[in-house]
Amino acid sequence: MRNFEKMIQIAGVRDLAEAQMLADAGATHLGFPLRLAFHREDLSDSEAAAIIARLNPPVEAVLITYLQEADSVTGLCRRLGVRIVQLHGEIPLAELSRLRQVAPELAIIKSLIVKENSLENLIAEVPRYSPLVDAFITDSWDPSTGACGATGRVHDWSVSRRLANLSPKPLILAGGLRPENVRKAVLQVRPAGVDSHTGVEGPDGRKDEKRVRAFVAEAKAAFGELDSVPDQG
Numbered sequence: 001m002r003n004f005e006k007m008i009q010i011a012g013v014r015d016l017a018e019a020q021m022l023a024d025a026g027a028t029h030l031g032f033p034l035r036l037a038f039h040r041e042d043l044s045d046s047e048a049a050a051i052i053a054r055l056n057p058p059v060e061a062v063l064i065t066y067l068q069e070a071d072s073v074t075g076l077c078r079r080l081g082v083r084i085v086q087l088h089g090e091i092p093l094a095e096l097s098r099l100r101q102v103a104p105e106l107a108i109i110k111s112l113i114v115k116e117n118s119l120e121n122l123i124a125e126v127p128r129y130s131p132l133v134d135a136f137i138t139d140s141w142d143p144s145t146g147a148c149g150a151t152g153r154v155h156d157w158s159v160s161r162r163l164a165n166l167s168p169k170p171l172i173l174a175g176g177l178r179p180e181n182v183r184k185a186v187l188q189v190r191p192a193g194v195d196s197h198t199g200v201e202g203p204d205g206r207k208d209e210k211r212v213r214a215f216v217a218e219a220k221a222a223f224g225e226l227d228s229v230p231d232q233g
């Protein structure tokens with residue numbers, strides 16, 4: 001599935017019941033973080049694969065990973081049974097090109113990590129990576145841990161807006177999104193899709209159904225508003 005329009009991804013699924021609750025609540029994509037440079041993994045490969053096997057279309061599973069070698073990425077995607085990978089590491093262009101060659105059926109989402117003063121670098125990355133990816137995701141950086149995802153931190157949305165505007169590929173917005181701010185974020189950035197991990201969790205670190213449903217409703221309302229307001233650039 002390479003259509004990321006109005007994608008609503010929820011990342012960090014813990015078990016089958018949670019996956020089914022997220023799908024029923026309207027998430028279009030479920031993110032499974034594995035092979036992480038930061039953060040503890042919540043699931044083993046086989047636990048993730050067992051959940052993914054039970055998902056019903058149109059809900060899609062996405063592998064979220066810091067892996068940087070084409071063979072490791074394709075091997076893990078095949079074991080899990082996923083058709084979409086979200087790459088959060090600094091994957092070299094040559095390796096990304098190889099990934100495209102060895103797995104042309106795999107949809108690739110490449111992260112663009114927004115840090116202070118990163119705009120010029122990110123603007124330069126977009127044309128370099130665009131021919132090799134299906135979408136970009138902008139996400140936040142946590143200087144205290146070095147993590148590039150699941151930080152719960154909002155970044156400068158004007159940077160994501162610039163990147164969404166100039167990218168020939170769809171841009172998904174992530175980083176500190178929650179029911180309370182996703183509408184404003186979508187209206188400001190005009191992304192193809194949105195993605196949340198920690199912002200829809202309760203104090204116990206589990207996905208909170210009320211927060212997930214509110215996030216989905218707010219995101220859908222915002223995408224609906226975008227349809228009726230032309231993009232002024």
Ligand SMILES: O=C(O)c1ccccc1N[C@@H]1O[C@H](COP(=O)(O)O)[C@@H](O)[C@H]1O
Nearest residue numbers: 033149150151152175176195196197198
């Ligand atoms: O979800 C994870 O655990 C994860 C780990 C490592 C890199 C990326 C990860 N996920 C992505 O981070 C965003 C934003 O998280 P948050 O909403 O700020 O907590 C999440 O949506 C995933 O795409």
